[in-house]
Amino acid sequence: MTLSRRGFFRLTGTGLAGSSLAALGFGAGEAVAASVRPFKLARATETRNTCPYCSVSCGVILYTQGDRAKNAKSEIIHVEGDPDHPVNRGTLCPKGASLLDFIKSPTRVKYPMHRTAGSREWKRVSWEFALDRISKLMKEDRDKNFVAKNSDGVTVNRWPTVGFLAASATSNETAFMTYKVVRSSGMVVFDNQARV
Amino acid sequence: MTTKAPIANTVDIGKAASAAFLRLPEVPALFRKRAARFQRLALGHPLEPFLRFMGRLAEAQAEAVRALKPGGLPDAREIEAAKADGLPPLGGDGLLEGSYWRGVLTAILKSVADGDVPEETRQVIEELNKEAPAILDGRARAVLSDDVPEASRGAAVFIAASLQVRWAVAASMLPPEGFQPLEDGRRCPVCAQAPLASTIGPASEGQSTRYLHCRLCTSSWNYVRIKCAACGSTEGIAYHGIEGTDQAVRGETCDSCHGYVKILSTEKDQGLDPMADDIATTGLDLMLAEGGWERASANPFLLTT
Numbered sequence: 001m002t003l004s005r006r007g008f009f010r011l012t013g014t015g016l017a018g019s020s021l022a023a024l025g026f027g028a029g030e031a032v033a034a035s036v037r038p039f040k041l042a043r044a045t046e047t048r049n050t051c052p053y054c055s056v057s058c059g060v061i062l063y064t065q066g067d068r069a070k071n072a073k074s075e076i077i078h079v080e081g082d083p084d085h086p087v088n089r090g091t092l093c094p095k096g097a098s099l100l101d102f103i104k105s106p107t108r109v110k111y112p113m114h115r116t117a118g119s120r121e122w123k124r125v126s127w128e129f130a131l132d133r134i135s136k137l138m139k140e141d142r143d144k145n146f147v148a149k150n151s152d153g154v155t156v157n158r159w160p161t162v163g164f165l166a167a168s169a170t171s172n173e174t175a176f177m178t179y180k181v182v183r184s185s186g187m188v189v190f191d192n193q194a195r196v
Numbered sequence: 197m198t199t200k201a202p203i204a205n206t207v208d209i210g211k212a213a214s215a216a217f218l219r220l221p222e223v224p225a226l227f228r229k230r231a232a233r234f235q236r237l238a239l240g241h242p243l244e245p246f247l248r249f250m251g252r253l254a255e256a257q258a259e260a261v262r263a264l265k266p267g268g269l270p271d272a273r274e275i276e277a278a279k280a281d282g283l284p285p286l287g288g289d290g291l292l293e294g295s296y297w298r299g300v301l302t303a304i305l306k307s308v309a310d311g312d313v314p315e316e317t318r319q320v321i322e323e324l325n326k327e328a329p330a331i332l333d334g335r336a337r338a339v340l341s342d343d344v345p346e347a348s349r350g351a352a353v354f355i356a357a358s359l360q361v362r363w364a365v366a367a368s369m370l371p372p373e374g375f376q377p378l379e380d381g382r383r384c385p386v387c388a389q390a391p392l393a394s395t396i397g398p399a400s401e402g403q404s405t406r407y408l409h410c411r412l413c414t415s416s417w418n419y420v421r422i423k424c425a426a427c428g429s430t431e432g433i434a435y436h437g438i439e440g441t442d443q444a445v446r447g448e449t450c451d452s453c454h455g456y457v458k459i460l461s462t463e464k465d466q467g468l469d470p471m472a473d474d475i476a477t478t479g480l481d482l483m484l485a486e487g488g489w490e491r492a493s494a495n496p497f498l499l500t501t
Contacts (some may be wrong), residue, residue: 006342006452007390008426008455008490009491009493009501011478011491012485015485015500016478016482016500019499020350020352020497020498020500021243021246022349023320024314024316024317024320024353026243026246026249029478031242032482034240036479036482037484039438039440040438040439041438041439041483041484041487042436042438042443044434044437045434046422046435047422048422051346059423070468081404082213082405083421084420089215090242090405130334
C-alpha cells in the first residue's frame with residue numbers, strides 16, 4: 001500500500017508559536033505546553049478476539065491497559081462485543097458479557113494439571129509430560145479397542161471407545177486439521193464446544 | 197482474587213444491526229452545538245480566549261446559515277452519477293462557484309468584528325473585507341488543498357469557517373443513500389477531505405461503532421474500529437491518553453505509519469464535539485509529538501508549521 005505523508009506533521013510547541021493561534025493574536029500557546037508538562041501518556045490497546053463459548057462465534061474486543069512496549073505489566077480491564085462484527089454487532093449474551101470473570105477466574109486452568117489415580121490432589125506438570133501421558137493412554141486404548149472390520153468382514157476402521165470435543169472459536173483451517181486428525185485415527189464420537 | 201461482574205449494557209439488537217454508513221450534517225444545529233461546546237470547554241482552559249473566540253466563530257457560522265439563502269447544489273444527475281462511480285459528489289472546488297460562500301464570509305467577518313477581538317484578528321478581518329473575489333477564491337483553494345502559506349494562517353481560519361458552512365449546507369441537502377467508502381474509508385465520501393477526528397458511542401445507546409468526522413463538510417462516516425484512519429493498518433494500534441484524566445479524548449496511534457487520529461469517547465462525555473474537543477486537547481497533540489507520533493491531518497482552525 002502506498003501512503004502519501006502529505007498532511008502528516010508533529011504538532012509541537014514551536015509549531016504553535018507560528019500557528020493560526022499566534023496569527024490571530026491569541027499568543028504562542030505556552031500555557032498549553034505548561035499545562036501538560038506534569039502529565040504522562042497512558043497507553044491502552046484494544047484487541048479483537050472471538051468468544052470461546054459457542055459456535056455463534058461472536059466477535060469481542062479485549063481492552064488492555066498498560067505499556068507492553070516498556071515491558072510493564074499489562075492487564076485486560078474490560079471485554080465488550082465487537083460492534084463491527086457482522087455476527088453480533090456489538091451485542092453479547094450473558095455468558096459472553098461475563099468473559100472478564102472467565103479470564104480472571106481464580107480457578108482458571110493455566111497449565112497442564114495431573115491427578116494420579118486414587119489421589120485427591122492436582123499437581124502441575126510439564127507440557128511434555130502431559131502430551132506423552134495422553135498419547136500413551138490413547139494408544140493403549142486404541143490398540144485394545146480398535147475395530148478394523150465389522151461382523152460382515154467390511155473394513156470400517158472404528159475407534160469407538162474414545163471421543164473428541166473440539167473448541168468452537170476456531171478458524172476453518174483449525175477445524176479442517178482437527179477433523180483430519182480425529183477422523184483418521186478412527187474416532188467416531190466427535191463434537192464441538194458449540195453444543196455445550 | 198475475585199473480580200466484580202461487569203454490568204452488561206442493554207442493547208437493542210435491531211438498532212445495533214443497522215449502523216448507517218453516512219451521517220449528513222444538520223445545520224445550523226451543528227454549529228450552535230459546537231459554539232456551546234467551545235464556551236463550556238473554555239472555562240479555566242489555558243487557551244480560554246482562543247476557545248471563546250472559536251465559540252463566537254461557530255455561532256457566526258450558525259447565524260450565516262440562518263440568514264442567507266442556501267447556495268445551490270450540483271445537478272442531481274451529476275450527484276447520482278458520482279455516487280454510482282464511488283466518487284465524492286462534493287469533491288473538488290465546484291462549490292466555490294457563485295457568490296454564496298463569499299456572502300457567508302462577509303457575514304461571519306461582520307459578526308466576529310462586532311465583538312471584542314485582538315488587534316491581529318481585526319487586521320486580518322479588515323484585510324479580508326477589502327479583497328477581490330478572485331483573491332478570496334484563491335485563498336479558498338489553498339485551504340481546500342491543504343496548502344496554506346504561513347502568512348495566511350490567520351485569514352485561513354475565516355476562509356475555512358466559511359467553506360465549512362458552504363459545504364455543510366450543501367451536504368445537508370443531499371439524499372443520504374448510495375454513498376460508498378472513499379479510499380477504503382480514509383477520506384470523506386461526500387467531499388474527499390481527510391477526517392479531523394473520530395468518535396465512538398455512546399455504547400449505552402447501542403452505538404459503539406466508530407465514525408470519522410469530516411473537517412470540511414462536517415459529515416461523518418462509519419469506519420471500522422482498531423484500524424488506522426491514516427493508513428488503514430490494523431497492526432500495532434494503540435490508544436494514548438493523558439494519565440490521570442478521564443481520557444475521553446485519546447490518540448489512536450499506528451506503529452505502521454507513526455500517525456495518529458484522535459478518538460473521542462462520547463460514553464465518557466456526551467457533549468463532545470470533534471472540532472471543539474480537538475482544539476481543546478492540543479496539549480495531547482504536544483505530548484504525542486514528543487512521543488514521536490505525527491498528526492495525520494491538520495485542523496483548519498489551528499494550522500501550524
